[in-house]
Amino acid sequence: MAKRKVGVWLVGAWGGVATTVVVGLCALRKGLTDTTGLVSSLPPFASLDLVGWEELVIGGHEIRETTYSAEAQVLLEKSHVFSATALTAIASQLAKFDKNIRPGTLVNVGATIDALAGPAAAKTRKETAAQAVARLAKDISEFKTREKLDRVIVVNVSSTEPPPPDAIRSWSWADIQKSLQGKAASPLPASTLYAIAALQSASPFVNFTPSIGSDLPGLYEYALQQKVVHVGRDGKTGETLMKAVLAPMFAARNLKVMSWVGHNIFGNLDGKVLDDPVNKANKVKSKDHLLTEILGYKPQSLVSIEYIESMGDWKTAWDHIHFQGFLGTPMVLQFIWQGCDSLLAAPLVIDLIRLTEREARRGGSGVMSHLASFFKSPMGCDEPAFAYQFQQLMQWVKTVSEE
Ligand SMILES: NC(=O)c1ccc[n+]([C@@H]2O[C@H](COP(=O)([O-])OP(=O)(O)OC[C@H]3O[C@@H](n4cnc5c(N)ncnc54)[C@H](O)[C@@H]3O)[C@@H](O)[C@H]2O)c1
Structure with missing residues (x-):
């Protein structure tokens, strides 16, 4: 029987990476695949009591309208990944997770992403940034209550946004709040609104994309205030x-x-x-x-x-x-x-979910700089060499396993 129940809230929930994460987790649950590609399944991680596949429940935000099975089928047909037999075996679990997906926000996503929106997300077009944060945070909290979850980890795997205006890069938490409450339209990009919604719901935030997300001084400040962990940006896969x-x-x-x-x-x-x-x-x-x-x-x-x-x-x-x-x-x-892009990214996303959950469980808060080896532009780490970053992860493993 599962010891814990942990939610994984995927922003960009029906995208290629997200679909591969969900197919991968369902396949791992059923023993249809082994753990090749998962850093968190290497021997040194065995003593950390990381969250198991069967303990994770999927939900998320999306702007397109589709299903996990349909997206997995496209990956199978176009890119020749996954086995048709495995997809049949996990179809009912995928359909259950589809029910937890809610319309995402289109605030400041740029024209190319906006053009992907289906009817449900399109209906939200007129919402302000503050209204978007309130709605997104409510969706995350309702998911936690409905599924009786110990905690929800929010992972941004949505499309890469246009860069935000330079001015916001130095904003404090007070500046961010002022912008959300002001009369003028806030320039905060959608990825940052998702990060605020996550932190507000006391949910760790992982940004697998190059979008800015929580990588702003004000959100470093807010994460510490909320005692929540966060990390990013842009998965380092190839x-x-x-x-x-x-x-x-x-x-x-x-x-x-x-x-x-x-x-x-x-x-x-x-x-x-x-x-x-x-x-x-x-x-x-x-x-x-x-x-x-x-x-x-x-x-x-x-x-x-x-x-x-x-x-x-x-x-x-x-x-x-x-x-x-x-x-x-x-x-x-x-x-x-x-x-294969999604197959390189998905195991790293699963690792990040497990390692973030572990750090949150041991009471961590602020930026998880020990996860730098997973990112192209790692938050909280100025040392770009992979070997150094991996040593930092191993040091964290040693510390946690000795606790
Ligand atoms: N190897 C990799 O695949 C890799 C490596 C590093 C980073 N990334 C990044 O991960 C992200 C996802 O990659 P992908 O291949 O899955 O892309 P994708 O285009 O297949 O998926 C992105 C999904 O996000 C959805 N989306 C877009 N804007 C949204 C919004 N505002 N709210 C909710 N959903 C939204 C889209 O509808 C789409 O389903 C990209 O930013 C990519 O650059 C991928």
């Missing part, structure tokens, strides 16, 4: 993971990186949204900043992200690294990464 591993090697061998070019092509809904140059700007920034941080100088760099529909959920990244060796000799490293 090409940027390679950068965070390889760039320290060039630095350690005193090899000078002259240029680093990364071309990314993929064809899922995320790629379609990122095809809008405004939304793309957020993602490129998140993928590009760590080279300068690791190397200590800025090589010429280029990150391209192109939407190629036929690729479906499969992403190919081709990176060309031009570097200088001894006696000024130029040399080249190239790599090609071919990964």
